[in-house]
Structure formats: C-alpha cells, structure tokens
Amino acid sequence: MSTERREPLDRRRVADTALRLLNEVGLDGLTLRAIARELDVKAPALYWHFKDKQALLDEMATEMYRRMVAGSALDPADTWQDRLLKANRGLRTALLGYRDGAKVFSGSRFTGIEHAGQMEDNLRLLTAAGFTLAQAARALTTAYLYTLGFVTEEQGVQPLPGERREGYDMDERARLMADFPLSAQAGAEIFEDYDRHFEEGLALVIGGIGARYGVS
C-alpha cells in the first residue's frame, strides 16, 4: 500500500495540468472530470480551488500569459515598431502553443494584475517615442485585437500546427467558387501560409499606426 500522500493541489498546478491536457483533447474534451483524473483526484475537489470552471479557464489564460512573458525578455532599446512586432509575434506563438489557445484566451480574464507590468512597459515605450497615451493605448490594442482575431481564425482551420480540420478541401472549394474567380483565387492563398499572412497583416497595422500618428 502506498502511504505516500500527494501534496495538496494549488491553482497553478491545476492550470498547468489542464493546459497540458488541453493539447491532447481540445477545449471540448477538457472536462473537469478529465482534469481531475489527470491530477489523481475527483472532480469536485477542483471546487476547493476554483469557484467554477470559468475561474479555472481564467487561471489557464493567466498562466499562458505568464509563460509568454517569461519566454521573451523585452529589450528596452526596441523601437516602438520592434516592440509591437515582438509582442504580437510572441502572442501568436503563445496562442498557437495550445489547441484552441485563442478561444481559451479571449474567453477568459486574467486573475491578477501581473499582466499590467508588460502593459505599463509598452505604454512607457510608446509614449517615450512620441505617442500620446491615448494613441499608445489605441496602437497596442488594435494590434492586439488583430492578432487575436487572426489566431482565432487560424486555429479554426488548423487546430495545432501541422494538423488540419476537416471541411477545408481546397479542390472542392475551387469547384464551388467557379462563379467567383477572384474569391476562388484569393481563397486558395488565404488558407495557406499563415505565417506570412500574419506578418503581412501585422505590418499593415503597424504601418498604419506610424502613418496616422505621425511617429516613425
């Protein structure tokens, strides 16, 4: 008989396990019972640490963000363009690291205020570069929302890098689109090479920020 007693859970460990499980089973398969099983515990035990499932998802999103920030130290010498590029590339990479990452992320709220550190840093850099605070906020959120929208759509087609969801057969699509030649041709390109397309869109946004706010 193993008299070893598991040391008690805490929110971080639960969120960590849930994130690992998320990649195996996806958001739909991420049930409290499955998470509990993985932690060698029964489902109601999770309610000791979280008031409901959404609170657990919130903690998962927060942990995703923590790891993203930890994974990339910011260079104070960055230009504002560099910073926007790095921050949003980093965000996309972080989200792509988990199946349904964008959905989990955008459906949740952070549990603390740790994220404000990065935000503050970015706002400081942009205002120092000549933006007003309102402009800086608008610039950061616009790029952020673009990235979130992009990855959400991307993961709708490609749950994890390499996999591809059904119903996206390009040949059949082309046949149906016979009456819409431009759309057909554009679509064939749109659903591939997400990396390049993301970069291109991000460049559009960043270029627009510089142009409209007269900062370069």
Add this chain to the structure above:
Amino acid sequence: MSTERREPLDRRRVADTALRLLNEVGLDGLTLRAIARELDVKAPALYWHFKDKQALLDEMATEMYRRMVAGSALDPADTWQDRLLKANRGLRTALLGYRDGAKVFSGSRFTGIEHAGQMEDNLRLLTAAGFTLAQAARALTTAYLYTLGFVTEEQGVQPLPGERREGYDMDERARLMADFPLSAQAGAEIFEDYDRHFEEGLALVIGGIGARYGVS
C-alpha cells in the same frame, strides 16, 4: 381541439428562432431543448434538419451574414476606403445585434457560398483601385480580423449594447493598478466608448493598407 397543423420547419425558420432566442438567453443558454420549445417541437426533431448542433450554429452564422448583406446595399462608386469602412462597420453592427454574436460567428462556417458574392465584389473594387489580388485579399482579411477581434472583446465586456458584464468595476480596477499609472489611465479609457475606439482602430488599419500598398 386545435386541429391546425403547424407547417413543417425548415433550416431558415429554425435558425431565425434560434437567433431570436440567442438574444434572450445567450450562447450558454441556447440549448436544443430551448430552441425546440420555442418552435413548439421536441428537441430530436431538430436532427431532421441539422446533423448536429454545430450545423445549426453554422446556419445561424450564415443567416446573420445574409441579414448583414441585405441591410446595406453596396455603392459601386465607393472608394476602396469607403468600402472597407462600410463593410467593417456593417459587420460590427451586425455582430452587436446578437448577444455573443462574435463568438457564434467566428466559431462557425457558412453553409453555402452566398457570401462569396460580397467577397467577389470587394475584391473587384480593390483590384480595380490598383491593388494586386493578393494585396486586396490581405487588406480585406486584415480589416475583417481586426473587426472580429474587436467585437469579440467588446462583447466580453458588454454582452448587449447597454448591458455590462460583472467584474468590470472601474474604481476597483484603478485601485489595483496604483503601481501602473499609465495602464490605469489607459484602461479607464479603453473600457468605454467602444464606438470611437473601433473607428480609430479601423482608421489605423485602413491607413496602413494605403501606406504600405501605395494606393490612395
């Protein structure tokens, strides 16, 4: 005894009712049983018309798009900027018309190819204005993804225009953010006046498109 026989359902009628119900109960409350009750039918009856719940959600998204297109005739004399503005304002308005509209929309796929008409029209206008097809596609999608990301976040805070979700107390937020003065000040602005902020971000994107692709 009422011997009146309901006339049979069809996909459109089901989607229509489901959309109406969505505004009352939200996506979480939108169960097949509730939809069926509204249609004076039992839940399994819906499986005659849809292979599963996702197919119904797809039809709802398609119906949302149909109404959006129907609600705003496009002016062939639009400049490409006008078109991008109108299309994305229209999309946002359409999504805001339903509780959790952005989530339903971005989690679903269109059931037909009706949407290709509008797409084709937009691509034609942009290429005629001097964009290459690839540029036109990138421009349209980037703006589209921004709008989708924006409304998703917006509806996370404000499910329906006028309402406001709990946990967004601005005073408490300011107190917690005492150590992050820029974030505190920016945040106070970010969570209000979504209309203006949407316009501002959209202008950034459109400005970026013009600048980067050298079309004006």
Add this chain to the structure above:
DNA sequence: TTGACAACTTAACACCGTTAAGGCGACTCT
C-alpha cells in the same frame, strides 16, 4: 485531548447533445 480547519471523497441533481425506434398524416401507385 479536543477542536478547528484545509483538502478532499461520495453521492446525487438537473440538464445537456445525441441516437434508436416508432408513429402518423399525406401522397402515390395499382
């Protein structure tokens, strides 16, 4: 030794999406 408290388990509830089987009115074919 007692009592409090943190961290769990067991049992149950209401509800969910979905499937299988069957009923029933309307239409067609002979």
Add this chain to the structure above:
DNA sequence: AGAGTCGCCTTAACGGTGTTAAGTTGTCAA
C-alpha cells in the same frame, strides 16, 4: 379504394456534463 412509401416528428433512453451538499480524513494548535 387499399397498400405502400416517405417526410417529419415523438417517445424513451443513454452517457456525459458542471455543480452542490454532506461527510471523511489528516494535520496542527490550544
């Protein structure tokens, strides 16, 4: 006119879900 087919729906049920209530167990303090 009767039999058979088919579209559209119902009844019943299944396994699974998030969640709650109540009870258990080990640990540590008074």
